[in-house]
Amino acid sequence: MDLPLMTQPNCEQDAFWCQTISDWTGNQWLASYADLLIAKPLNILLILIVAFIVRWLVHRTINRLTQGNGKPPKLLTPLRERRADTLTAELLSERRLQRARTIGSVLKSIASLVIYGLAAIYVLQVLSIQIAPVLASAGVLGVAVAFGAQNLVRDFLSGMFMLVEDQYGVGDVVDLGEASGTVEAVGLRVTTLRDINGTVWYVRNGEILRVGNSSQGFAVAVVDFPISHTSDVQKAIEVAAKVATEATSREPLSKDVLNPPEMLGVDQITSDTITLRLTTKVRPGRQWSVQRRLRAEIKRAYDEQDIEPPYPYGRPLPPTPVA
Numbered sequence: 001m002d003l004p005l006m007t008q009p010n011c012e013q014d015a016f017w018c019q020t021i022s023d024w025t026g027n028q029w030l031a032s033y034a035d036l037l038i039a040k041p042l043n044i045l046l047i048l049i050v051a052f053i054v055r056w057l058v059h060r061t062i063n064r065l066t067q068g069n070g071k072p073p074k075l076l077t078p079l080r081e082r083r084a085d086t087l088t089a090e091l092l093s094e095r096r097l098q099r100a101r102t103i104g105s106v107l108k109s110i111a112s113l114v115i116y117g118l119a120a121i122y123v124l125q126v127l128s129i130q131i132a133p134v135l136a137s138a139g140v141l142g143v144a145v146a147f148g149a150q151n152l153v154r155d156f157l158s159g160m161f162m163l164v165e166d167q168y169g170v171g172d173v174v175d176l177g178e179a180s181g182t183v184e185a186v187g188l189r190v191t192t193l194r195d196i197n198g199t200v201w202y203v204r205n206g207e208i209l210r211v212g213n214s215s216q217g218f219a220v221a222v223v224d225f226p227i228s229h230t231s232d233v234q235k236a237i238e239v240a241a242k243v244a245t246e247a248t249s250r251e252p253l254s255k256d257v258l259n260p261p262e263m264l265g266v267d268q269i270t271s272d273t274i275t276l277r278l279t280t281k282v283r284p285g286r287q288w289s290v291q292r293r294l295r296a297e298i299k300r301a302y303d304e305q306d307i308e309p310p311y312p313y314g315r316p317l318p319p320t321p322v323a
Contacts, residue, residue: 066104175212
């Protein structure tokens with residue numbers, strides 16, 4: 001292949017620019033290179049402008065389909081939302097909006113890659129560079145890479161299915177088997193988690209066999225509190241239920257609690273303790289905060305009502321009799 005500057009261009013192939021440059025400058029040598037110096041740069045500039053416009057239009061369309069002026073798009077309505085009750089419909093709608101934005105971000109990245117790739121191919125054609133051998137070599141290389149990168153392909157496909165199925169998203173608290181924590185980033189190949197100790201875990205999507213999501217739809221705050229065998233069990237149940245109901249009806253718990261607390265009663269009896277259990281439905285990811293607040297409120301009420309804990313170490317020991 002001959003380089004453009006190594007051969008004398010034919011002015012007849014681009015008579016317009018050749019004549020124009022000749023009239024402007026009077027330089028026949030410069031006019032003979034009008035195609036290389038003016039026509040081709042203008043064609044390349046036009047291709048880049050069209051690519052930018054098409055990319056902007058595609059991104060705008062994706063935003064309209066996945067965001068819809070702040071309303072969750074009907075296109076991504078999960079089946080479980082269609083049969084959800086009124087209480088959880090709002091939470092599922094928010095979840096669907098977050099999922100749509102995640103998928104929209106991935107689609108925009110793919111669209112940009114395809115559009116700019118096509119623009120690069122057209123630019124090479126304008127420069128008279130034969131792209132057929134390049135594409136053939138890339139095809140052979142792609143087949144060879146595919147055989148050697150099966151794990152990469154599996155990770156990519158698993159990431160795509162994960163996004164479509166809405167298994168988890170950024171900000172969710174998940175258990176992926178080997179690692180658990182808060183999702184910080186979701187990619188097509190790797191999911192990034194940060195556990196409670198601050199350690200960052202990078203989990204390949206193809207290695208994820210199960211997902212436990214504690215932040216999807218709603219969560220349940222489970223509060224267990226032990227009492228001694230000498231305590232009045234019925235009184236302890238009534239006090240705990242009353243305190244929990246009052247605490248969840250006022251801020252800050254009222255913002256997180258979806259249903260009134262349900263007292264389940266005696267959950268376990270051992271030789272040392274009687275364990276009572278109380279549950280309540282809360283917003284996703286808020287179960288731990290609600291549990292801590294309810295434990296503190298119930299502990300304070302038990303102290304006021306003289307409901308003894310299993311091991312009253314704080315009480316003074318009886319005096320030792322004097323012989």
